[in-house]
Amino acid sequence: MIYYITAILLILIGMYAVLTKKNIIKIVIGLSIVDSGVNLLLISIGYIKNGTAPIFSVKGLTPDKMVDPVPQALVLTAIVIGLGVTAVALSLVIRLYDHHKTLNIDKIRKLKW
Amino acid sequence: MNFSPVHFIAVPLFAAFLIPIVGRFSKEAVKLIPGLVLLYLSYVAISLYPIALQKPIVEIIAGFKPPFGISLYFGPLAAFLVTMVMLIGLVIWLYSYKFIIREPLEKYYMLFMLVIAGATGIMITGDIFNMFVFLEITSIAAYSLTAFLRDKDGAEAAFKYLLIGSFSSTFYLLAVMLIYANTGTLNIADIAAKMQTVPNQPKIFIMILFLVGFGIESELFPLNGWAPDAYSQAPSPIGGVFGGIVVKASTYAMMRFAFVLFNFHSMFELILVLGVITMLIAEMSAMRQQQIKRMLAFSSIGQMGLIMIAFGVGTDASVRAALFQVFNHAVIKTLLFLAAGYLVFHSGSKKISALDGLGHNKPITSFFFALGALAIIGLPPFSGFWSKLYILTSVAKGGFLASVVLILFSGIIEAIYYLRVVGRLYFKKDVSQDNVRRTPISGLVAMGILAVVILYVGLYPHQIIDLIKPAAHDLVDKAAYIKYGLLH
Numbered sequence: 001m002i003y004y005i006t007a008i009l010l011i012l013i014g015m016y017a018v019l020t021k022k023n024i025i026k027i028v029i030g031l032s033i034v035d036s037g038v039n040l041l042l043i044s045i046g047y048i049k050n051g052t053a054p055i056f057s058v059k060g061l062t063p064d065k066m067v068d069p070v071p072q073a074l075v076l077t078a079i080v081i082g083l084g085v086t087a088v089a090l091s092l093v094i095r096l097y098d099h100h101k102t103l104n105i106d107k108i109r110k111l112k113w
Numbered sequence: 114m115n116f117s118p119v120h121f122i123a124v125p126l127f128a129a130f131l132i133p134i135v136g137r138f139s140k141e142a143v144k145l146i147p148g149l150v151l152l153y154l155s156y157v158a159i160s161l162y163p164i165a166l167q168k169p170i171v172e173i174i175a176g177f178k179p180p181f182g183i184s185l186y187f188g189p190l191a192a193f194l195v196t197m198v199m200l201i202g203l204v205i206w207l208y209s210y211k212f213i214i215r216e217p218l219e220k221y222y223m224l225f226m227l228v229i230a231g232a233t234g235i236m237i238t239g240d241i242f243n244m245f246v247f248l249e250i251t252s253i254a255a256y257s258l259t260a261f262l263r264d265k266d267g268a269e270a271a272f273k274y275l276l277i278g279s280f281s282s283t284f285y286l287l288a289v290m291l292i293y294a295n296t297g298t299l300n301i302a303d304i305a306a307k308m309q310t311v312p313n314q315p316k317i318f319i320m321i322l323f324l325v326g327f328g329i330e331s332e333l334f335p336l337n338g339w340a341p342d343a344y345s346q347a348p349s350p351i352g353g354v355f356g357g358i359v360v361k362a363s364t365y366a367m368m369r370f371a372f373v374l375f376n377f378h379s380m381f382e383l384i385l386v387l388g389v390i391t392m393l394i395a396e397m398s399a400m401r402q403q404q405i406k407r408m409l410a411f412s413s414i415g416q417m418g419l420i421m422i423a424f425g426v427g428t429d430a431s432v433r434a435a436l437f438q439v440f441n442h443a444v445i446k447t448l449l450f451l452a453a454g455y456l457v458f459h460s461g462s463k464k465i466s467a468l469d470g471l472g473h474n475k476p477i478t479s480f481f482f483a484l485g486a487l488a489i490i491g492l493p494p495f496s497g498f499w500s501k502l503y504i505l506t507s508v509a510k511g512g513f514l515a516s517v518v519l520i521l522f523s524g525i526i527e528a529i530y531y532l533r534v535v536g537r538l539y540f541k542k543d544v545s546q547d548n549v550r551r552t553p554i555s556g557l558v559a560m561g562i563l564a565v566v567i568l569y570v571g572l573y574p575h576q577i578i579d580l581i582k583p584a585a586h587d588l589v590d591k592a593a594y595i596k597y598g599l600l601h
Contacts, residue, residue, distance in 0.1 A: 088256055
């Protein structure tokens with residue numbers, strides 16, 4: 001239970017940062033905190049207390065002691081994707097800074113809908 | 114030859130990573146590779162089409178049978194959409210051939226290939242997590258393409274798109290997680306079979322997460338803030354890619370989930386209401402725009418709203434109408450973006466007021482724009498007329514008379530702002546001084562192909578309807594999807 005609460009707390013902290021911070025680097029950091037929260041949440045779904053890797057040839061290891069490997073595989077992929085998104089975001093931040101000479105998002109907003 | 118749906122993902126992905134290497138030796142080859150890839154894939158799509166019509170092709174990857182491994186599901190709907198994407202991609206490539214002259218060419222074509230791979234991946238995958246991966250491939254490539262021109266506004270639009278887009282993928286990932294926690298599987302067909310055992314509370318939660326996740330990418334109100342900026346700041350052919358390919362892929366995903374996973378009525382009503390709001394607000398915003406590409410972007414959002422309304426009615430006939438509109442919107446909006454690209458190029462400004470009298474100076478490009486405008490308004494004999502007519506009749510038959518009135522009302526607004534531009538093109542004095550630069554042949558051929566498709570479908574709508582019927586059936590028929598998807 002504590003894992004779920006922590007992960008959801010992380011997601012909320014990240015969203016708070018994205019929605020309220022003015023510095024675009026802080027916004028990007030918020031995004032990656034959200035990512036970590038989601039990843040932790042995914043991992044904790046497959047987690048069993050005192051569980052171990054699901055290797056069926058090990059003697060005496062019953063399925064109720066095995067950790068679900070699928071969420072871990074998903075999280076590996078999601079981490080890589082999150083890294084890619086963060087890299088693209090930071091490169092855009094560099095370009096925004098080059099053009100505007102500021103990181104304050106209020107001063108950058110020229111386009112509106 | 115023995116084709117397989119894997120080619121749709123593998124070949125463009127391979128090409129995307131080949132292009133930077135080839136770019137060290139020859140720039141011409143960089144330009145040619147995407148065309149060859151798309152030509153080949155169009156051929157594959159067309160030759161797989163009849164097989165998919167008989168029985169959906171389910172491709173097993175790495176020997177793990179569904180529901181355990183990732184499988185690709187290439188049914189009539191996927192065949193219809195993938196063929197559409199490949200042909201539109203081909204046209205956009207042809208147009209880009211002379212339009213994108215700015216370096217770095219390799220990056221442009223590489224990202225273009227990645228968008229194609231990702232969007233077709235979304236359309237044919239049978240696994241929700243795999244779909245997440247493709248969604249991310251598509252969106253990361255789309256963010257970068259938005260910032261391709263390296264200008265001030267491009268970076269800002271791309272950053273905005275990235276922020277909203279990462280929220281979309283986060284919500285989608287949360288939905289995937291909840292589904293996995295509740296059903297213990299990631300295969301869409303298997304989930305569909307097990308979905309009725311899931312209690313209602315998490316189901317509604319999952320539904321909302323899905324709706325938000327894909328609503329962002331398919332431009333549903335109020336999640337479409339990224340669209341006008343991204344469309345107008347990206348290079349013009351990329352506007353066509355967004356409207357014709359990226360948005361269509363996520364609309365497909367949303368509809369597949371709506372019909373297969375949550376077959377309960379309130380979801381469809383929600384989609385209908387969101388569609389109506391999206392359409393009205395977008396059309397009114399389009400009316401106020403001073404820049405032509407922003408206007409087209411808002412019109413694109415409005416059309417997506419129309420498509421959502423038709424899907425939201427949820428009957429067989431309305432799904433058919435919606436798919437018809439998906440096809441028409443992809444073709445017509447691409448034509449409009451391609452024509453607008455050269456109009457902006459010739460007038461030297463993105464403003465609508467700078468287009469005065471361009472119809473005399475650049476008759477062919479202006480003609481294509483006018484043709485696209487008339488088609489999207491829904492005048493006969495163009496293809497837009499039929500799909501709008503079908504949407505109206507099916508919505509009326511579904512009993513949503515208020516929506517019919519609103520669709521007609523927004524149709525009037527649409528006619529006003531499009532005809533305003535067309536009127537400026539033809540009935541104002543020529544102010545432009547651009548008599549030297551001509552629209553290249555490749556651009557004209559690309560637009561010509563789309564114009565011919567619009568006219569042909571407008572004159573012989575039954576040919577395309579014959580293809581849409583099995584596609585709509587594939588979408589609505591949940592039992593068949595489960596049966597084929599699990600290889601029973």
